Amino acid sequence: MNIVSKELFQQMVRIRREIHMHPELGYQEENTAGIITEELKRLGIKSTTGIGKTGVVAQINDEGPVVALRADMDALAIQEETGLEFASRTDGVMHACGHDGHVAMLLGAASLLKENLKFGSVLLVFQPAEEGGGGAQKIIESGLLDEAKAIFACHLDRHYKAGKLVVQPGPISAFTDRFDISIRGKGGHAAQPHDAIDAIVVASLIVMSLQTIVSREVNPMYPSIVSVGRIEGGSVPNAIAETAKLTGTIRTTETHIRKQIVSGIKRIANAAGILHNAEVSVEIIEGYPCVINTVEESEIARTAVKNIIGEKALVDGQSASMGGEDFSYYLEKIPGCLVRLGAQKEGLEGIPAHSSTFDFDENALGIGAAFLAETARLTIDRLSQ
Template sequence: MTAPWREQLDKTVDNLFDEIVSLRRHLHQYPEPSDEEHKTSMYLYQRLADRGLHVQLIPSGRGVLADPPKAFEDDSLPRVALRADIDALRIQEANDVPYCSRVPGVMHACGHDCHTSMVYGAICALTEMSQGGLLPWPVRWRGIFQPAEETGHGAPEIIAANGLEDVQAIFALHVDPMHPVGNVATKPGVLTANCDALEVTISGEGGHAARPHLTHDPIAAAAQFIQAVYTQVPRVIDSQEAVVVSFGSLQAGENPNVIPGQVSLKGTIRTLTDEVREKTIACLERLAKGWAEASQTSIEVKIQAGAPAVYNHPRATAMIRQAAAEILGLEHVTELKRPSMGGEDFSHYLKHTAGTLLRLGCVSETKNAAMLHSPHFNIDESALAIGAKILARSALLWSNPSRKENREAVQRTASP
């Protein structure tokens, strides 16, 4: 039989649904890219403050921490955090919807508007339940609305701003168009890859396009280097290990009849283990040295460490899985067979506290659904209520005073 608080929590989220959708659509219409989330942060600050929550902007003015009203927060309890990301991508939206992005060249194509509205819904529901005396036990929660997930340094900013102060566990979810709405996927242990930024600068000697023999052509060297990377990395790394090196940017000259003096390449390196990461970087450096000598150019390789792999805490993963199963039915909760090669800076939080990241089904039909980072990406908004319910219920389940860890925490607090 379902406990009354569970039914009441779901009903509270359902009553907030229109507000959740409204917030999501506003954010979708007015997206801000990484490192520019000032208006988004102030908008969230004002909406959360209007609900009576204790709200603070982090020092950069980009990112918000929201806690329960002071009258309803027990400082003796450990916190459980619910995290959302608020930044958008530099993509021109191609959807024809009333809430289409009004900012040219910027779009919420990774669902961060959804994540934000779901965390908002979850903490508002917990607040209403607390104020109405409907919670089965006290919950000391924190809503984290972080900037710059796409560039990988938003989570460290939140941590530096004491965003994890007293936090015992942190929960998050990510919309996933590979799963239909009403379904979720979890995975204890490694969920995502290490993701490092790769920059390659190839310098040669430019000249007239009619006389390439009088130049040291960096475009030719770049083409050969890219092909070598795509060919040789899979031959160096064990085929049973996962590694993906991709280039997404190539910038060179501006004139069709001039061989430029320099080419800039940008890409990413994605691996699941430190050993494979080190082998991959060593391979890239050897290839750069070899092709530089062969093409009479210089090839400089720079690696900027990005987000480490997300490692989902087993107990936190079991907790969010239980919450999802109670809401959706166990048959709609699957376990991912292998990690994703995508990156997620949620991993930084997991270096400091227990936590887990859930994949949330978000489309009516997966067959022809637009993927994340697509200009056509969109969701079935019924997923927003599901996500808010899972997050709120996870916070409650984790805060259950009968849990051994919580009993011990209370005993430590009570000790003289």
Template structure:
């Protein structure tokens, strides 16, 4: 089987895939609001004559391509949602919806998976390919909802990709084991006693308490976790008070916790609860902590990762594949990997010459090099085809 021919076939689809991606980019939709995007995907699947189920896990779509002979089922996944970011890219096809942007490239992921589906239609396969067009990745809810509604039923392996603008288009990156971090959310409510800013002795100040909690939480990273276990504790929002001369009655904090090891992730809730409660007691405040587990560490399965690398090396050459550095950014593809073996990899989407200074994911000036789209489609198609070849 000549897998490299898929690259040429992908090139023939390039113009229509780019046009489809640009249309999605103009009209981004937030998590759990992807109805328009889903309708466009469904229309393309219908044109391909492919069976599909809509409304899975919100606005997700599950499509299936069945081979003529029995065999395993391989799943390929793409996410569809955008972000609440005002676009500053200056592109001709920039978002026409103020405050919304495909700043993570999920529009390209959707086009790539549709391209893979088109490349696989008519191929001789033993088994079947399931295409998961997932909603709500950005809020870490989509994968769980898809699984609950049967998206992985009967699936033997699952594969997915994410574009990376700091890696040149034409390049790929893989990693054995842990690739991306876990994602948990914390919400802290502190109750004090409000009063006049000039008479602090008659009040209980939740702002001072909050400041000390923020600083003390960092001691978890520096003094309670091994320096060889990456952990991030970030407080991203603080809300308290309305006037400069008033001690407020409450303070609310939200934050994110990232780890690179499942055991460390399991220990974080107790550590944060202990610090929050004891610091709050020291400042005579009442504290409530909500610790919300969102996604686990993304851990690739060795056999699946090896398969992906072999396909890449045959199609584009080993020189265009690098080892992916670990990152504490999260991805709910990790939830799928808790249920079935699979692999997630990076697809370069940055400038061909030097991508090191490109705007990163979630930046208002993020820009995707569209040369990556046809290659991504060919790679996903080949990953499935190589597993299900009838030859």
């Protein structure tokens, strides 16, 4: 799919593979930032480095309406098992979510805009620490986006083939809250359970009861998830555990459902403690907000897709992803749109993101670069009217 020139496509592939070979965790993306700044320098684009420690923000032109484009930079603590010739050379760290591709696409868009943008200003935001570190907040706190009137980003998505994009207004990702439940009973010998209060029994009751919040309390029209991901308790087989701990995640797309589920978790945990005469405490750790695309910016993004590929490229995502994205922090301050960009690789259709064998179709790079550049151009045109 010849969306960009062969030379630009090859440059994006080279950058993507270089970053892939040298992945870095959140707030450690020193080498990645160096690759970015070198390419921006080659393009004649000035940049500001060290934003939130490792972030980079560059600007094309300094007059007219300001539009921001964002790419995340960080990798994951996963041992790569792809067998690719450009596989990670860093033990225990890999790009398993496509952020290497996001950086390459934004640099490709920078090349297109540097050559073609005649009016307006575009901020190129290379953000650290999306994977749990909330790097978007560091970029916002820098003040460099204060003049931005809109912001856009792409996220590679293995559910769709290259050449397909999901652009929709409203919620497209979930709140990503965490819960920790601590249980204290009374330890004792396993042969005399009547003299003890078994924290593992209490924990087991809570785990099973939590499943009824989504299945029996939440309106099924609202996507929601309550999952216990970790259980700790006990140390030896012949002793009753005095303490236990449950850790899990809550995923919702509506504020009132979020509150309902948090209330339900606390009620169920406390009731189990009363039932078994154990001490139970619940801590809720708020995660990323829900990404809510604004209507006007979503329409601009759809127009951009039609302009570069055609309307047939637009597909209906139907419902929000239950994953999280700190792009949500930008959208609390600036209108914008996060787009899902098809990048399914043949033979890897069933391999999800955050997998040790994750990879994507590099043909998506040209599409993403062209989309970001066209979206910026259209937004500037609209803001200028």
